[in-house]
Amino acid sequence: MTKIKLTTPVTDDVLEKLRIGQKVLLNGVLYTGRDAAHKKLVELLDKGQELPINLKGQVIYYVGPSPAKPGQVIGSAGPTTSGRMDVYAPKLIALGLKGMVGKGKRSPDVIKAIKQYKSVYFAAVGGAAALISRSIKKCEVVAYPELGPEAIHRLEVEDFPVIVVNDTLGGDLYEEGTKIYATR
Amino acid sequence: MKSINTANISQAVAKLCKDANYFLGQDMLDALQKAYDQEISLTGKEIIQQIIDNAEIAKSEEVPMCQDTGFAVIFVELGQEVHIEGGSLEDAINEGVRRGYTDGYLRKSIVGHPLERVNTGDNTPAVIHLKLVPGDKLKITLAPKGGGSENMSAFKMLKPAEGVEGVKQFVLDTVTAAGPNPCPPIVVGVGIGGTFEKSALLSKESLLRSVGTPNPRPEIAELERELLAAVNNLGIGPQGLGGRITAVAVHVEIYPAHIASLPVAVNLNCHASRHKEVIL
Numbered sequence: 001m002t003k004i005k006l007t008t009p010v011t012d013d014v015l016e017k018l019r020i021g022q023k024v025l026l027n028g029v030l031y032t033g034r035d036a037a038h039k040k041l042v043e044l045l046d047k048g049q050e051l052p053i054n055l056k057g058q059v060i061y062y063v064g065p066s067p068a069k070p071g072q073v074i075g076s077a078g079p080t081t082s083g084r085m086d087v088y089a090p091k092l093i094a095l096g097l098k099g100m101v102g103k104g105k106r107s108p109d110v111i112k113a114i115k116q117y118k119s120v121y122f123a124a125v126g127g128a129a130a131l132i133s134r135s136i137k138k139c140e141v142v143a144y145p146e147l148g149p150e151a152i153h154r155l156e157v158e159d160f161p162v163i164v165v166n167d168t169l170g171g172d173l174y175e176e177g178t179k180i181y182a183t184r
Numbered sequence: 185m186k187s188i189n190t191a192n193i194s195q196a197v198a199k200l201c202k203d204a205n206y207f208l209g210q211d212m213l214d215a216l217q218k219a220y221d222q223e224i225s226l227t228g229k230e231i232i233q234q235i236i237d238n239a240e241i242a243k244s245e246e247v248p249m250c251q252d253t254g255f256a257v258i259f260v261e262l263g264q265e266v267h268i269e270g271g272s273l274e275d276a277i278n279e280g281v282r283r284g285y286t287d288g289y290l291r292k293s294i295v296g297h298p299l300e301r302v303n304t305g306d307n308t309p310a311v312i313h314l315k316l317v318p319g320d321k322l323k324i325t326l327a328p329k330g331g332g333s334e335n336m337s338a339f340k341m342l343k344p345a346e347g348v349e350g351v352k353q354f355v356l357d358t359v360t361a362a363g364p365n366p367c368p369p370i371v372v373g374v375g376i377g378g379t380f381e382k383s384a385l386l387s388k389e390s391l392l393r394s395v396g397t398p399n400p401r402p403e404i405a406e407l408e409r410e411l412l413a414a415v416n417n418l419g420i421g422p423q424g425l426g427g428r429i430t431a432v433a434v435h436v437e438i439y440p441a442h443i444a445s446l447p448v449a450v451n452l453n454c455h456a457s458r459h460k461e462v463i464l
Contacts, residue, residue, distance in 0.1 A: 021227070021425075036301075066251045066291040075289055076248040081332045081365050103332070103423065104365040125231055125423055126332065126367035127456045129251040131238040148303055149251075149291055161234075163227070163425065174364055177426025181225060182419030 005159070009057030010098045012118045018164050020171040024122060025159040030061040030101065032153040034080060037144055038088035045091055052143035053152060055092055059099035059122075064149035065139075066129070074139040074155070078129030079103040082121070086110050093119045101162055105174050115170040122162035123173075135160040186320040187267045188464050190276035193322070196462045197280025200326040201256060202288035204460040205248045208239040211395040212371075212457045215432035219369050219422075228427030232369065235422075235455050250456045253290040254328030256281045256310040259392065263319035274312060277324075282306040293331065313385065325392055325461040333370065333454040336362035339384060342446040351376060351448050352411060358450040359415050359431070364424020367454035369432045371395055372415060375449040378439035383447040390435035391453045399436055408434045 006014065008028035018024070031053055033041070041051055062082050066075035082102030089100065090113040098119050103126035106114075114121060124132060138156035145151050165173040213236070220232040242249035258277055262268075270276070285292055285307035294308065295301040338358040342350045355374055362370075375386025398405035411434040421427020432455075441447070 023227075064251060064291065064293075066248045066253060067289045069247065069289045072247075075291070076242070076251040078251050080252070081335065083365065103367065105363055105424075123364070123423060123425065125234050125238075126364075127250040127454055128234050128238040130241040130245065130247050130249055131234055133247075134241075148305075149293075165425075173426075174424050177225075177227075177421060178363075178419045178424070179426075180419065181421055181426045181428055183417040 008059050010059065011057065015098060015118055015120050016168050018120055018167050020164050020167050020173040020176060022164045024162050024164060026059065026101070026157055026162055027159065028157065030059050030155045030157055030160070031142070032063050032155060033060045034062060034064050034150045035084050036147050036150045037152050038085050040144060042088045042091055045095070056096035057098050059101060060092070060097060061155065062100065062102035066149070074133055074136050076129035077133045077136060078127050079124040082106060089113065093117050106166055111166050111170060111172065114166050115168060118168045120164060120168065121166035123165045124162050132160070185265055185267050187269050188322055190268060190270035190273070192464060193268070193273065193276040193324070194280040194283065196324060196464060197258070197277050197326065198284035198287065200324065200460050200462060201281060201284025201290060201328070204326050204328050204458045205253045205288065205290055206246050207243050208249055208456065209395070209459065212455070213239060215395045216369070216455065219429040219432050223422065223427050223429045225421055225427035227425055228422040228429065231422040231425070232429070248290055250330060250454070251291055252293065252330035252332060253285065254330045254458070255294060255334070256307060257327045257329050257388070258310045258312045259325040259327070259389070260312060260314045261317045261323040262314060263321045264316055265320040266322050277310055277312055278308045281308050281310045322464040323461060324464070325459060327392060327459040330454060330456070333366035333452045336366045337449070337451045339380070339447070339449045341380070342448055344444070344446045346446065348407065350446070352414065354448050355411055355434070355450055356414055356418065359420070359452070360418055362452055363420055366452040367456070368420055368424060368430045369422055369455050370430065371453040371457045372411070372431050372434040373451040373453065374411070374434065374436040376436060376438045376447070377441040378447060379442070379445070380447055382439055383449040384451070386437040386439055387449040387451040390437040391451060391457065392459050393435050395457060396433040404436050404438060408436050411436070
């Protein structure tokens with residue numbers, strides 16, 4: 001299957017063309033963020049304060065990398081389980097977050113927000129962390145350094161491989177893919 | 185009586201931490217190759233190939249195969265004729281974990297208090313299971329366990345009347361609920377019998393077996409085969425995106441049970457099914 005190249009920040013017209021199962025190579029900037037960072041971001045939003053990063057049109061990668069060895073840009077950096085971010089994600093999507101990269105199912109609320117605000121959820125291959133690290137060309141901490149591996153990093157990526165799991169139409173590849181191969 | 189110094193234990197544990205996270209066992213690599221051959225989903229095949237490539241990169245560059253380098257779960261078999269000198273065994277193991285995770289550039293994923301959630305910074309403490317055995321050897325097995333797969337574990341007290349069918353249904357329900365989260369293809373560990381905590385330990389111990397090696401009891405080996413076929417009929421597939429290979433093996437361990445009880449525990453291992461051992 002051909003792979004679609006996508007460069008961040010992304011716009012609605014590009015996202016609307018994506019369909020579940022399509023393979024995408026991400027380029028440009030990805031922001032990292034896991035549970036603790038999401039909690040802090042949403043606490044700021046609830047207090048009506050400004051976020052340390054502008055999420056409009058951006059893509060968040062759910063990852064907590066291992067430490068970089070000397071000479072490495074970043075350590076191993078595969079996706080973490082996205083479901084833990086489900087309670088926070090709809091607020092960020094409403095704010096203009098256009099994509100999320102992780103692994104595992106999203107809640108109905110997240111899928112609803114993805115459809116309503118035209119966002120997209122991509123899966124990266126869980127555990128393929130050494131392989132994925134090769135597409136990360138630059139890495140710097142931009143917020144919450146005290147969180148260590150959970151800090152928000154700004155990554156510059158080249159041809160970062162992902163698959164569309166939830167699209168702007170409300171499609172869900174985890175549901176559809178399993179249906180195709182189930183024999184019960 | 186044989187003496188083993190705690191300094192040697194720390195050193196051995198530190199090496200296990202690095203080896204287990206950098207070098208995927210040949211047993212799992214063989215299982216992945218077989219999974220690649222059997223998978224009919226093209227996306228699934230591509231994913232399995234990426235997982236195999238990833239293991240090769242981790243090995244050649246000596247970097248973690250997965251960024252989640254896990255909780256250091258350690259099984260110790262201590263020969264009753266061994267004398268540990270130089271301090272406590274527990275401290276020696278934790279010192280090994282501290283050194284291995286720091287020197288090995290492994291991610292420190294442990295918070296010191298489950299509710300306050302502040303990272304201990306060195307991946308300690310380990311979870312240590314100690315068994316006293318005959319002989320004069322000290323065997324240490326490290327099985328780093330990532331959160332993604334561990335979070336999908338489940339336990340249930342079945343009624344004895346539910347029997348083997350109840351066990352099968354519970355295993356399938358657990359794997360279905362886990363879906364893509366534990367990073368399939370997975371290894372499914374099942375503990376049946378004993379008490380509440382014994383069954384959980386059995387399920388985890390079953391994952392230490394070389395991947396795909398059947399239980400020596402023929403009726404349990406048959407149950408493992410049936411469960412593997414049933415799990416793979418769910419269609420979850422590599423990474424949960426659909427396919428024929430959801431699991432590469434199901435391992436079952438059993439223990440005698442109370443007349444009133446049929447405990448069942450299911451512990452899932454991701455494709456980075458890591459376990460390394462050393463004998464001192």
